[in-house]
Amino acid sequence: MRHARLATPPTRLVVVPHRALPLKEDVSFAFALTWLVAALLIASSMRGLFHGWRSWYDPAPAVPALLGQDLVTLFVAVPFLIDSMRRARRGSTRGLLCWMGALFYIAYFSYFYVVGIGLDVFFPVHIALTSMSMYGLLALFFALDLRTLQSQFDGRTPTRLIGGFLIASALGFGVMWLVLTISALAAGRELDQVSRLVIAIDGVVLLPLTFVGGVWLWRRLPLGYALAGVLLVKLAATFLTLVASSATTWLWGQTLDAMQTSAYAVGMVCALALEGPYLRSVKARKGAET
Secondary structure (H helix, E strand, O other): OHHHHHHHOOOOOOOOOOOOOOOOOOOHHHHHHHHHHHHHHHHHHHHHHHHHHHHOOOHHHHHHHHHHHHHHHHHHHHHHHHHHHHHHHHHHHHHHHHHHHHHHHHHHHHHHHHHHHOOOOHHHHHHHHHHHHHHHHHHHHEEEEEHHHHHHHHOOOHHHHHHHHHHHHHHHHHHHHHHHHHHHHHHHHOOOHHHHHHHHHHHHHHHHHHHHHHHHOOOOOHHHHHHHHHHHHHHHHHHHHHHHHHHHHOOOOOOOHHHHHHHHHHHHHEEEEEEEEHHHHHHOOOOOOO
């Protein structure tokens, strides 16, 4: 008996934040990256708010929009990121989905600081934020057990409503960007830098992912349930940022497109209104889901 115990190989310990989470492997890497992302976000946004208007942000027309983005980052994105990560650590699937959505939002908007403003001492920080947010998101996404995740949703999940909203959002923005591009070509002029960057990243990443995610959720496929949480958080945060940027642009004395800003506000309300029932349809576990 004694020799049998000695011959038994030691048990390999796998560190998973909580057994109730629909994960199939360790995500400690994502936790570590998220704390670094939060610290760099605070430094970057505070630097922008205190010094961005002093020609640190270049080109000058982008200054008010970037200041609005810094405000949302500091007072909404960072607290939401940390809170959702801590809820996930306690075993909340809702927290896990929101955490992934927050990382996607941060990666998306950090990209504009990398390619859209002049070179400065924070250039490596913006690259690090974009990279770490995206790789943290991918680490979580590839660790998901999609079948288990789907099983944690009950029959109340409005899959058709949310899927339709995601599909409509992708098509709506796609048409809007296409019309803007065709109009510029017909007039023989260049797109402004901000529009060109937004159209590029949306066309390559966001719009195809939103459209396909909506289709997959409409068909009640496991991957659709995962993407819906990420995309609803991302869209709500994006529309909030666009509303804040429009407001700071107006306060800065620049022209405000009232119709466009109203569309952003409607999109934000719709995304938040759908995020609520989506998260509530995750089966609650005492002490985890709140």
